[in-house]
Amino acid sequence: MSVRRRRSIFDLLREYIEEIEALTDEIFERVTEKPSWDISSQSLEPLCDVHVSHDRVIVTADLPKADPESIRISSIRDDLIEITAKMRVKIRFEDLGVSHRRGEFTCFCCRVPLPVPVDISGAKVRYVKGILEITLPRKRGYEIKIE
Amino acid sequence: MGINNEIKIVEIRDISEGLTVVCGLPDVGLVGVIAATHIISKLNLREAAYVETDLFPPVIILEGGLPKSPVRIFEGGGIAVLTSEIAIPSDTLYPLVRSIVDWVWRKKAEKVFVLSGIPVPNRHEIEKVRVFGAASDENMLKTLKDNEVEIIERGFIVGPQALILKYCMDKKIPAAALLAETFYNYPDPEASSMVIQTLNRIININVDVSELIERGEEVRLAMRDMMRRTQAELAKIKKSHEYDVPSFYIR
Numbered sequence: 001m002s003v004r005r006r007r008s009i010f011d012l013l014r015e016y017i018e019e020i021e022a023l024t025d026e027i028f029e030r031v032t033e034k035p036s037w038d039i040s041s042q043s044l045e046p047l048c049d050v051h052v053s054h055d056r057v058i059v060t061a062d063l064p065k066a067d068p069e070s071i072r073i074s075s076i077r078d079d080l081i082e083i084t085a086k087m088r089v090k091i092r093f094e095d096l097g098v099s100h101r102r103g104e105f106t107c108f109c110c111r112v113p114l115p116v117p118v119d120i121s122g123a124k125v126r127y128v129k130g131i132l133e134i135t136l137p138r139k140r141g142y143e144i145k146i147e
Numbered sequence: 148m149g150i151n152n153e154i155k156i157v158e159i160r161d162i163s164e165g166l167t168v169v170c171g172l173p174d175v176g177l178v179g180v181i182a183a184t185h186i187i188s189k190l191n192l193r194e195a196a197y198v199e200t201d202l203f204p205p206v207i208i209l210e211g212g213l214p215k216s217p218v219r220i221f222e223g224g225g226i227a228v229l230t231s232e233i234a235i236p237s238d239t240l241y242p243l244v245r246s247i248v249d250w251v252w253r254k255k256a257e258k259v260f261v262l263s264g265i266p267v268p269n270r271h272e273i274e275k276v277r278v279f280g281a282a283s284d285e286n287m288l289k290t291l292k293d294n295e296v297e298i299i300e301r302g303f304i305v306g307p308q309a310l311i312l313k314y315c316m317d318k319k320i321p322a323a324a325l326l327a328e329t330f331y332n333y334p335d336p337e338a339s340s341m342v343i344q345t346l347n348r349i350i351n352i353n354v355d356v357s358e359l360i361e362r363g364e365e366v367r368l369a370m371r372d373m374m375r376r377t378q379a380e381l382a383k384i385k386k387s388h389e390y391d392v393p394s395f396y397i398r
Contacts, residue, residue, distance in 0.1 A: 036375060044368070047371055051268070064363075065364045128271045128272065129271050
């Protein structure tokens with residue numbers, strides 16, 4: 001008779017964490033293995049960050065040299081937003097110390113996937129020291145009443 | 148021929164003994180890298196040594212069309228500054244820091260300073276960035292306190308600064324880490340200016356930081372790609388450990 005060893009909850013958790021780590025590595029590699037600029041649209045992809053708390057999602061983006069008046073935020077889906085902003089000045093590759101590429105950049109553009117759905121109509125936006133901060137309330141489902 | 152696992156520091160000119168060594172390697176906010184390159188530029192330090200290894204990706208940096216190692220040491224006036232132009236692959240951090248500290252020990256360096264940051268989630272709301280310190284021995288701790296650097300009495304630090312402090316302690320090399328409050332994943336020239344000003348006071352140098360502040364937006368634009376790659380490595384070394392509260396401590 002073969003002895004079947006049951007996997008403990010810790011084994012399952014470890015496997016789950018390993019899978020998530022492998023996926024994170026893959027996503028990072030996919031993100032970093034393409035240029036952070038696009039000559040055809042003259043856009044730079046800004047650095048972004050997403051923080052999820054129990055009731056809101058906070059998205060930040062680093063937008064140096066952006067014109068604050070030109071910042072636009074729109075929702076593509078309830079878990080995907082687009083951020084665009086024009087720059088106050090054109091940036092050429094030469095300005096970044098690169099002489100062998102040709103092209104200039106006039107705006108920032110990125111799509112930020114959110115891990116949970118949000119209600120964009122309740123968004124609050126701040127632009128502090130060149131950092132854009134968007135606070136989005138999380139979508140709520142049915143609330144269970146405790147009797 | 149297979150991959151050589153060695154990491155060597157190759158000197159390209161004579162480097163005197165008894166140096167003060169400043170390390171600025173990629174980490175949160177790229178505080179150390181921005182600070183190190185600014186110091187190199189302002190003090191007109193000359194390239195003196197480079198890191199030679201097969202363990203990094205096959206990358207060179209071209210300068211005037213000629214190949215250079217992306218991890219180099221610049222020296223002048225008794226100060227040597229180590230910095231990198233690529234994100235350091237997380238699995239090479241241990242052997243890299245060991246070779247650096249061995250080199251520092253062979254050069255009989257007087258002191259080592261590691262410049263970097265501590266991530267704070269609300270960094271963009273902070274008006275006055277604080278610089279914290281930690282050291283490899285009591286004397287260096289006293290030096291930090293004498294220069295009004297707030298000591299991290301208890302907590303985790305992760306990354307090059309953690310290993311440099313530990314290996315320097317093992318080899319009895321006086322070392323200190325100067326860590327400014329910073330963004331986790333946005334280049335932070337303002338935090339770099341704060342660590343430079345703290346270093347200015349401690350080792351009595353005079354590196355002007357006004358340009359770093361004035362041209363801060365340009366620096367942030369130029370450092371985007373390095374920050375992106377560094378962020379991927381920070382996740383692998385579990386940098387978020389620095390947010391953790393250490394286990395219960397009975398005072």
